Amino acid sequence: MGLSTIGITRATGFVLGAVVNKTLRTPAHRKLVQELRTARRDAGLSQQQVAELLGVPQSYVAKIELGERRIDVIEFLKLVAAMDASWFEILGRIDPVDQP
Template sequence: MEKSLYSADYLRFCEVLRRLRIERGLTQADVADRLDKPQSFVSKYEAGERRLDVAESRSIAQAIGTTLEAIAAELKW
C-alpha cells in the first residue's frame, strides 16, 4: 500500500489548496499570517511535505476563504 503522505489523493488535495490560494490572490505569506504560522508551514503543506490534520485543513480553508466541503467537492472523491 502506498504511503498516505505521498498518495496521489493527498497530493491532489495539496494542489487544490494551492490553486485556490492563488485564485484568491493570496501569497503563502498572506495565508501564513492569517494562520499565525510561518510561511514555511504553507510551503510545506502545499508541496506535500507536511501532513495536515482535519482541524488544520479547516483553518486553512477558512484562511483562503472557502470551506472543507467546497474543497471536497473539487476533489470529487
C-alpha cells in the same frame, strides 16, 4: 528478553513512519495539495499572507503545498477559512479511493 527504550522508540518510529509515508504523495494527497494551492491563488493570497492569517511561519504553508507536511482536519479547516474557500468544494474534487 525485553525491549530497551531505544528499541521501542525505533520500532514506534518505524511503524509511525510507515503509516505517514502511506498517506503522503498518494494521488488523493497530491490532489488535496493541488486544490489547496489553487484555492490560495484564487483568493489572491501569497503563502506569506496565509501564514500571517494563521499565525504560523510561511514555511508551514510551503510544506503543505509541497506535499511534505500532512495536516489534520482542524488545520485544514483553518487553512481553508483563511483563504475564504469552501472546504466542501475542495473535498468534493478529491477521490479518496484514487490510489495507485
